[in-house]
Amino acid sequence: MGAVKGLKLYPGYEPFYPHDNRLKVVYDLAVEYDVPVMFHSGDTYSPKGKVRFAHPLHIDDVAVDFPDLKIVICHVGNPWIRDCMEVVYKNKNVYADFSGLVLGDFSDKFERYMKNQLEEMILYAGEPEYLLYGTDWPISSMKTYLSFMKQLDLPADKKELIYWKNAAKLFKIDVAALKTVNDAKNMKVKAQ
Numbered sequence: 001m002g003a004v005k006g007l008k009l010y011p012g013y014e015p016f017y018p019h020d021n022r023l024k025v026v027y028d029l030a031v032e033y034d035v036p037v038m039f040h041s042g043d044t045y046s047p048k049g050k051v052r053f054a055h056p057l058h059i060d061d062v063a064v065d066f067p068d069l070k071i072v073i074c075h076v077g078n079p080w081i082r083d084c085m086e087v088v089y090k091n092k093n094v095y096a097d098f099s100g101l102v103l104g105d106f107s108d109k110f111e112r113y114m115k116n117q118l119e120e121m122i123l124y125a126g127e128p129e130y131l132l133y134g135t136d137w138p139i140s141s142m143k144t145y146l147s148f149m150k151q152l153d154l155p156a157d158k159k160e161l162i163y164w165k166n167a168a169k170l171f172k173i174d175v176a177a178l179k180t181v182n183d184a185k186n187m188k189v190k191a192q
């Protein structure tokens with residue numbers, strides 16, 4: 001129990017819509033065990049993907065039909081970030097992560113573009129209690145994402161939400177327990 005923290009489905013990479021009836025059983029199970037379902041959304045890294053299936057607007061149907069299901073729109077629907085922000089804004093059970101926006105590192109121009117997009121999202125959808133940090137490592141580097149976070153015009157407490165607090169709550173991660181495990185590991189390293 002509790003070993004599975006979340007599920008990720010890949011519409012776009014695979015030809016199905018999030019509101020496909022065949023997935024009802026998955027969503028019912030996810031609700032029963034209170035496990036979030038993450039959806040790949042937006043661009044597919046592979047040119048063989050069919051992006052109409054990955055448009056974030058389709059996720060609204062699932063959010064409405066399964067109000068108790070917790071949903072994450074991965075990659076903020078990039079490049080359909082406006083559609084993603086509307087789905088996040090209107091459904092309190094929908095979250096979004098901004099992982100995998102670049103292959104490798106942000107260029108200066110793209111970083112500025114994405115900074116504006118995310119700030120617009122927060123302006124529109126409100127306090128970023130729905131927004132999750134993520135890199136999609138090894139596709140994007142942790143270093144480039146940390147410097148991207150520094151560029152965001154947000155107070156430190158809101159950034160803490162995005163960095164880890166929102167995710168810890170959503171995925172029910174006992175952060176205090178992780179700290180204990182890490183402290184124990186560090187002590188072992190020191191003792192050696």
Ligand SMILES: [Zn+2]
Pocket residue numbers: 039040041074075100
């Ligand atoms: Zn993905």
